[in-house]
Amino acid sequence: MIHGLYDVIHRRRDVRAEFTGEPVAPEVLDRILTAAHAAPSVGLSQPWDFVLIRSEPVRKAFHEHVRTERDVFAATLSGAAAERFARIKIDGVLEAGLSIVVTYDPARGGPAVLGRHAIADAGLYSVCLAIQNLWLAATAEDLGVGWVSFYREDFLQELLGIPSGIRPVAWLCVGPVSHLEQVPDLERHGWRQRRPVTDAIHEDRWAG
Amino acid sequence: MIHGLYDVIHRRRDVRAEFTGEPVAPEVLDRILTAAHAAPSVGLSQPWDFVLIRSEPVRKAFHEHVRTERDVFAATLSGAAAERFARIKIDGVLEAGLSIVVTYDPARGGPAVLGRHAIADAGLYSVCLAIQNLWLAATAEDLGVGWVSFYREDFLQELLGIPSGIRPVAWLCVGPVSHLEQVPDLERHGWRQRRPVTDAIHEDRWAG
Numbered sequence: 001m002i003h004g005l006y007d008v009i010h011r012r013r014d015v016r017a018e019f020t021g022e023p024v025a026p027e028v029l030d031r032i033l034t035a036a037h038a039a040p041s042v043g044l045s046q047p048w049d050f051v052l053i054r055s056e057p058v059r060k061a062f063h064e065h066v067r068t069e070r071d072v073f074a075a076t077l078s079g080a081a082a083e084r085f086a087r088i089k090i091d092g093v094l095e096a097g098l099s100i101v102v103t104y105d106p107a108r109g110g111p112a113v114l115g116r117h118a119i120a121d122a123g124l125y126s127v128c129l130a131i132q133n134l135w136l137a138a139t140a141e142d143l144g145v146g147w148v149s150f151y152r153e154d155f156l157q158e159l160l161g162i163p164s165g166i167r168p169v170a171w172l173c174v175g176p177v178s179h180l181e182q183v184p185d186l187e188r189h190g191w192r193q194r195r196p197v198t199d200a201i202h203e204d205r206w207a208g
Numbered sequence: 209m210i211h212g213l214y215d216v217i218h219r220r221r222d223v224r225a226e227f228t229g230e231p232v233a234p235e236v237l238d239r240i241l242t243a244a245h246a247a248p249s250v251g252l253s254q255p256w257d258f259v260l261i262r263s264e265p266v267r268k269a270f271h272e273h274v275r276t277e278r279d280v281f282a283a284t285l286s287g288a289a290a291e292r293f294a295r296i297k298i299d300g301v302l303e304a305g306l307s308i309v310v311t312y313d314p315a316r317g318g319p320a321v322l323g324r325h326a327i328a329d330a331g332l333y334s335v336c337l338a339i340q341n342l343w344l345a346a347t348a349e350d351l352g353v354g355w356v357s358f359y360r361e362d363f364l365q366e367l368l369g370i371p372s373g374i375r376p377v378a379w380l381c382v383g384p385v386s387h388l389e390q391v392p393d394l395e396r397h398g399w400r401q402r403r404p405v406t407d408a409i410h411e412d413r414w415a416g
Contacts, residue, residue: 004212005348009243010339013292035217037405039340042357046403051410058412073325081320084213089324103414109400112289115298115357117281121332122357125377128336129343132247134216136344142211149250149323149330161414169333188253192317195254197245202259206311206369 008140011180015144018177019095028141029098032174035137036102041126042116045109049158050167051101061159062151062171063093070152087191091148096173102131102161104167115120127169134172144177214356216348219388223352227303229385236349237306241384243309249334250324253317256377258333259309259368269367270359270379271301277358296397299356304381308337309368312375335377342380352385 024032033050041047053059070090077085093099104127116122135145148171156168186192232240241258249255261267278298286294301307312335324330343353356379364376394400 005216005344006239006243008213009246009345012246012248015246033409034405035214035402037408038217038220039219040222040343040355044400044402045394046408049408049410049414051412051414053412055412056313060220069326073320073322075318076325085322086409088322112281112284114281114293114296114394114399117284117358118277118360119357124329125288125334125336125339125356128333129340131333132340133336133344135215135248135337136341147248149327152326160412163414166414191322192252194252195245197242199246200254200257201241202257204259204263204368206257206259206371206374 008128008136012135012139012178013144013184015146015173015180016089016092016143016185017176019092019173019175020178021095021097022176024098024143024175028143030205032134032137032141036130036134039126039130039133041129042122042156043109043114045113045123045126047105047108047123048130049103049105051103053099053101054097055127059093059099063091065155066093066148073150084189084191088185088191090150092146092173093148096146096175098174100134100172100174101156101168102127102172103162104169107165116153122163124169130140131170131172138174142176143174144180146173147171148173158165210245216344220343220347221388222390223354223381223385223388224297224300224393224397226378226387226389227300227381227383228307228386229303229305230384232306232351232383236351240342240349241346244338244342247338247341250330251317251322253311253321253331253334255331256314256338257311257313259311261307261309262305264345266367267301267307269297270364273359273363274299274301274356277360281358292397292399296393296399298358300354300381301356304354305385308380308382309344309364310335310378310380311370312377315373332377333397339378339380346382350384351382352388354381355379356381
């Protein structure tokens with residue numbers, strides 16, 4: 001069992017190019033969403049929602065927006081970074097048949113959310129824990145997940161009719177894949193290397 | 209393998225009262241931190257760090273602070289909520305021999321972090337994904353994890369000498385446990401019930 005979890009954790013990738021376009025079986029989707037929903041949340045507030053997007057017009061509209069934001073980011077780069085970025089595919093919105101938008105409702109469980117009075121962002125953290133459960137469950141089911149973050153929150157809110165006050169946290173492309181890359185895309189393309197874990201560890205106090 | 213992951217996801221609890229005080233074996237801690245470090249991150253920025261806290265004076269100082277913040281929250285409650293909260297243990301800082309503080313460095317991988325130009329919080333999200341990997345790995349290793357959020361970030365920053373600009377995201381108590389509860393503490397104590405997952409699902413557009 002331990003081997004199973006670690007295997008999934010290390011095999012998981014952020015997928016852009018490998019979606020086959022095949023559908024996700026309903027019972028698989030159920031298990032994945034149930035896994036996401038089993039995440040811990042501050043004060044048991046469970047502040048997440050999942051918008052399942054299969055509509056092609058909606059995915060196309062989002063993809064157009066992502067292209068625009070890609071250009072915005074590209075304009076901040078020059079030289080080698082600009083060249084590297086030009087080779088990197090940043091989304092599989094059109095290729096994956098399903099996307100899942102995960103949202104955060106700060107009012108859920110309020111007004112007195114146990115454990116959130118001192119840390120306003122604690123509810124947002126809970127939503128991210130649910131996203132990682134979803135991502136690992138999908139990986140265990142041999143699906144790929146790609147988190148697209150080239151978008152403006154207000155655009156997505158309007159596109160999906162998300163009420164004001166509720167915040168979109170992630171657009172996740174989800175679906176069967178031809179394979180999962182062994183090395184993260186950004187590392188393969190020379191954008192950035194992985195840091196040794198030992199560099200991230202401090203003992204009793206911040207060091208370095 | 210699939211069963212293994214789902215088993216861990218659903219067995220995972222937020223632990224307060226069940227720590228035995230026994231140490232975490234070094235090779236187990238290595239696997240857990242390596243799992244956390246394998247999380248996805250925006251632009252492969254890997255913006256997390258882990259401060260391992262075994263010092264008793266540091267844990268005692270933090271625990272005192274948590275008690276004070278517990279009182280701050282309790283003062284906002286009245287009636288049945290106040291009575292329910294009085295029965296709930298909110299931390300195992302003294303009982304667990306190890307705590308891990310996870311931090312976020314927004315400057316890591318900057319200035320042009322791929323995928324963060326439009327969403328400032330994307331780096332913070334990455335740190336939470338690492339926390340969930342850590343939590344699941346610890347659960348698979350038969351350890352308990354308890355996320356303590358009754359603290360002020362500036363207090364913790366000063367206590368651990370964390371540089372300004374780097375943000376503490378979580379204080380996690382980690383250690384062997386007598387058992388994991390089957391039902392979350394807050395549900396057992398009648399603080400809040402779990403929501404049916406079907407209530408969290410929307411199709412193509414926000415509904416309801």
